[in-house]
Amino acid sequence: MDLSVVIPTLNGRDRLAACLDGVAAHAPDAEVVVVNGPSTDGTTGMIRERDDVDVLVEVSTRTGNVARNAGLEVATGDVIAFLQYDLVVEPTWLAGLSDGLDDAPVVTGPTHRTLDGGMTTEESERRQIGSREVTYFNGGNVAFRRPVLDALDGFDEYLEAGGDRDAAHRLAGLDYEVAWRPEMCVRQEYSADGGTIADRGVEFRALTYRLVKNYGIRPAAATGTTRRALRDALVAAGDVLRGDLQPTEWLATGRAVVTGVARGAADGLVARLRDRSPVRNPHGISDRSDRAVARYDWR
Structure with a gap:
């Protein structure tokens, strides 16, 4: 397996550093692609001082799906994992990822969140919508075989939120299975601060x-x-x-x-x-080629 890990980030320098440390420790052979931007907290300088990031892509749009597609454009692996910048992979993460891909072309796992009162985690989520059984996945902890992302044409950049949910519907429409592996777990090391108010x-x-x-x-x-x-x-x-x-x-x-x-x-x-095709993605990766404003490639 030739694995690329794409990590979108925005003003999360310290948490991103912990995330990168985890990938270096538990998936040392993976290609690491960080998509940054537009951050104002010194993230670019921190990344350029490290030797475990292969590609840094700077983008100007603060949208998760744009960042994911920008990372997908430069990643070279035959398996692409997307990891949220404030999550740290557990020691079993890579083994769970590999095992899940033996059963399905997409695999995801739980997030362990440390709170003042203890720790929370997640379970697999499935829902029947019409004739489809949709398996949702964690957009901050998921891996795809590249042909699946090619078939999806990446993520729908119209969406400011819920891009992973949209991809789950489209995966079901294209008859792709999603595997759940508890071993493919990540943790959020920072205590909850109340979050942000949803729009x-x-x-x-x-x-x-x-x-x-x-x-x-x-x-x-x-x-x-x-x-x-x-x-x-x-x-x-x-x-x-x-x-x-x-x-x-x-x-x-x-x-x-x-x-x-x-x-x-x-x-x-x-x-x-x-887009009348089963892909249902008129705002996908093939729709534009100007996502990146700068690219640093140390491969």
Whole structure:
């Protein structure tokens, strides 16, 4: 197996250093490609001082799928792994990856997150949508055989969020299996800091877009979006009743969700018409060639 590890990063110098240390320790023969940008915390200087990064790609777009595609463009391995910059591979990671690829062309595993009260982990997630059984994967800890990524035409760069979920739908549409290996585990060494506040408009635009693009206007697409919106609205209404959320904030969030759903549905229909093939990726890696603004290759 000729393995390339692609690591997108943005303003995460110290966490990226720990990630790179883990790859060097537990997958020392892998080609390492870091896609940076646009960071302002000295990430570029840190990488250029190391001897375990083969290629550094600087990009100007702060979108995960653009970074993934930019890394895929320069990676040379016949197996491409995508790793999140703030995750550290465990000693069993490489063995789990290799074992999973014996059973399926895509393999993923859990993330162990250290919190103040202990540690959390994840389980494999599958869902039946229409006639498809979709196996979701962790976009920050997944490996593909290269022909699969070629068949997918990479990731859909329209999406600001949920690019891995979209790829999972398209994998199912192309009849590719996804293996789950608990041994292919990574850990998040930094304690949770409360996270970031989700932009509900962006979130629901991405959700509606990928469902409409992959399934069209049909119950399989509408049911999931409606259920999610109603659940979030009820939770927020409870917060209003308890005084934890202002009614004006609830209404503003509701408007953002409605606007996001409408725009996602329209853009999803356009995307479905642009790419009528099972690939369903009009904004894929073949759509453009100007992702990188700079490239440093030490291979």
